[in-house]
Amino acid sequence: xxxxxxxxxxxxxxxxxxxxxxxxxxxNHEYMYWYRQDPGMGLRxxxxxxxxxxxxxxEVPDGYNVSRLKKQNFLLGLESAAPSQTSxxxxxxxxxxxxxxxxHFGDGTRLSIL
Amino acid sequence: GQxxxxxxxxxxxxxxxxxxxxxxxxxxxxxxxxxxxxxxxAPTFLSYNVLxxxxxxxRFSSFLSRxxxxxxxxxxxxxxxxxxxxxxxVPNSGGYQxxxxxxxxxxxxxx
Numbered sequence: 001x002x003x004x005x006x007x008x009x010x011x012x013x014x015x016x017x018x019x020x021x022x023x024x025x026x027x028n029h030e031y032m033y034w035y036r037q038d039p040g041m042g043l044r045x046x047x048x049x050x051x052x053x054x055x056x057x058x059e060v061p062d063g064y065n066v067s068r069l070k071k072q073n074f075l076l077g078l079e080s081a082a083p084s085q086t087s088x089x090x091x092x093x094x095x096x097x098x099x100x101x102x103x104h105f106g107d108g109t110r111l112s113i114l
Numbered sequence: 115g116q117x118x119x120x121x122x123x124x125x126x127x128x129x130x131x132x133x134x135x136x137x138x139x140x141x142x143x144x145x146x147x148x149x150x151x152x153x154x155x156a157p158t159f160l161s162y163n164v165l166x167x168x169x170x171x172x173r174f175s176s177f178l179s180r181x182x183x184x185x186x187x188x189x190x191x192x193x194x195x196x197x198x199x200x201x202x203x204v205p206n207s208g209g210y211q212x213x214x215x216x217x218x219x220x221x222x223x224x225x
Contacts, residue, residue, distance in 0.1 A: 031211050042217035043157070043201070050211055058212070090156060099144035099205045102159035103213065 002026050006091050006106035013081045013113050021076040021109050023091030030096035032074040033058075033103065034066060036087040043090065049074055050096070081113045116140050118216035120202050125222045126192055134187045134200050134219045142207025148176055148187050149201040151218065157201055160187070189221075197223045 004025045013019060023032065034046040035058075045058030047066040055066045063085060065077045074093075078085060088110050092103040117139040126132040138146065145164035149157040163169055163178035163185060175188040187200055199218040206212040 040217065043215040045212065048212060094211075096211070100162045100164065102147060102149075102162065103157075105156035105158070107156050 004091055004093055004104050004106035006089075006109050008109060009107065010110045011112070013078075013111065015081060015083060015113060017081050018077070018079050019081065020078075021089055021091075021111075023074045023076070023093075023106060025072055025074075025091075025093040025104070027093060027095075027104065028071070029093035029104070030071070031094045031101075031103075032068065033092045033094075034064070034074065034076045035090045035092065036060065036085075037090060037108075038087050046076065046089075083113045085111065086113045087111060116204055116206060116214035118202055118204060118214060120200075120216045120219045122217065123220045123222070125224060126189075128192055128194060128223055128225050130192050131188065131190050132192060132221065134189070134221065136185045136187075136202030136216060138183050138185070138202070138204050138216075140183075140204050140207050143180055144205040144207065146176075146178060146185050147201075147203040147205075147213065148185075149203060149215075150198050151201060152198045160200075192223050194223050194225070197221060 007022045033048040035043045049055045049068040052071040091106040094103045095101040120136045148160040151157040161176040168177045173190045178185045199220045201218045202216040
């Protein structure tokens with residue numbers, strides 16, 4: 001049981017390049033999330049999805065797009081990378097239902113924009 | 115909106131007890147989570163409280179007071195491996211599928 005898997009684990013981009021981060025979960029969770037984590041700022045929600053084919057903006061959505069074509073996958077895209085997007089990106093998933101459902105996190109993607 | 119406050123850093127001695135506090139403000143309460151995050155790793159779930167009182171899970175306990183908007187995580191018999199950040203988090207009142215995280219308390223356990 002792999003849980004939540006993120007690819008890639010590390011990436012260095014040049015300003016203006018594009019890339020897609022992939023998140024896959026095998027727990028049949030309805031909810032999926034993308035966060036970024038920066039020193040002194042904690043986890044901030046970028047986008048989230050409550051089900052296949054649906055996405056919504058979080059706290060810091062600018063410069064990112066997402067898609068959830070399949071229930072198990074949640075993609076995060078950077079169309080034109082900027083140095084301010086240098087961060088550690090975490091994907092998470094959880095069951096729908098009661099508020100007591102914890103989020104399960106992937107191991108993170110460390111992204112540097114030069 | 116949601117607002118969470120917790121200390122940035124704490125230091126404690128191996129074998130001792132440490133209490134990590136969290137205060138929160140939310141327009142509608144749907145429980146409170148604690149997560150542990152070792153450096154360079156993903157956060158992992160520790161506990162969830164929705165009713166007032168203390169819940170114990172081995173060396174870790176979590177306390178909640180809804181009237182005071184306050185929670186704490188109590189770690190007993192500290193071990194070196196407990197050195198990590200501890201994140202307090204509350205589900206959003208408008209739809210609990212979203213969760214607001216505190217910035218985390220970095221705990222250093224020293225010999």
